[in-house]
Structure formats: C-alpha cells, structure tokens
Amino acid sequence: MRGARITALLAACAALLLVLQACAQKASSTEPHGSTGNACDASAARFAIGMAPERELLDRMQRVTGASTVRTTGFNEMVTKEYRVGRLNVQLGTDGRIQQLTCG
Known part of the structure; x- marks a missing residue:
C-alpha cells in the first residue's frame, strides 16, 4: 500500500514538472525578437x-x-x-x- 502511494506521488510530481517546463518554454518564446541590443530611434x-x-x-x-x-x-x-x-x-x-x- 505504501509503495503504491509513493509511486503515485512520484508520478504526480513528474507530471507537475512537465507542466511547469512547458509553461517556462512558452514564456521565453514570447520575448521580443531581435532583443540583442539593436535599439531603434x-x-x-x-x-x-x-x-x-x-x-x-x-x-x-x-x-x-x-x-x-x-x-x-x-x-x-x-x-x-x-x-x-x-x-x-x-x-x-x-x-x-x-x-x-x-x-x-
């Protein structure tokens, strides 16, 4: 019984990490293009x-x-x-x- 709980907890943690990683990748892909310091006036x-x-x-x-x-x-x-x-x-x-x- 205890082994099944630990397995379920590990699976939930792994799923949470995947979701957080996907969110982090999406946020970084929305940064402005060309933000290498090329200012425009x-x-x-x-x-x-x-x-x-x-x-x-x-x-x-x-x-x-x-x-x-x-x-x-x-x-x-x-x-x-x-x-x-x-x-x-x-x-x-x-x-x-x-x-x-x-x-x-």
Missing part, C-alpha cells in the same frame, strides 16, 4: 515623412535610426504583430508616401 528619420519610399532613402533611414531591419507597409495593409526591437516600421499613406515611423 524612429525620431532620427523624421526627415523622411512625406517622401517616396525609395531604396536609397530606406537604407539611409535604417542607418540613422540604428535599425537592423526595415519593414514598409502600405495604407491599411495587414501585418503581423510580432515585436522586433531593432526594426523600423515605415507606414505609407494613401498617396504611397511615408506617413508614420515607429520601431518594433
């Missing part, structure tokens, strides 16, 4: 608001903001919501020109 590229998003301009914006990547999105375009610390988001207006800049 969108305000450094404000000079580009109202301009056409040409490749040379986007490259310059990436350099001055310190961004590791640049994502350009059109007006009302659906995008993923993942947060990336080092990404510069360039949002275009209905006229196809740069309307808003954010990092993340």
Whole structure:
C-alpha cells in the first residue's frame, strides 16, 4: 500500500514538472525578437515623412535610426504583430508616401 502511494506521488510530481517546463518554454518564446541590443530611434528619420519610399532613402533611414531591419507597409495593409526591437516600421499613406515611423 505504501509503495503504491509513493509511486503515485512520484508520478504526480513528474507530471507537475512537465507542466511547469512547458509553461517556462512558452514564456521565453514570447520575448521580443531581435532583443540583442539593436535599439531603434524612429525620431532620427523624421526627415523622411512625406517622401517616396525609395531604396536609397530606406537604407539611409535604417542607418540613422540604428535599425537592423526595415519593414514598409502600405495604407491599411495587414501585418503581423510580432515585436522586433531593432526594426523600423515605415507606414505609407494613401498617396504611397511615408506617413508614420515607429520601431518594433
């Protein structure tokens, strides 16, 4: 009888450890991507608001903001919501020109 209780207790502890491990893995996978210290300062590229998003301009914006990547999105375009610390988001207006800049 006592052996069966110990076996049941050990099985319950093992199950609890598996659940806690799964929770810990899920929590760490939701941390922001690109959190390697690549800070982005969108305000450094404000000079580009109202301009056409040409490749040379986007490259310059990436350099001055310190961004590791640049994502350009059109007006009302659906995008993923993942947060990336080092990404510069360039949002275009209905006229196809740069309307808003954010990092993340």
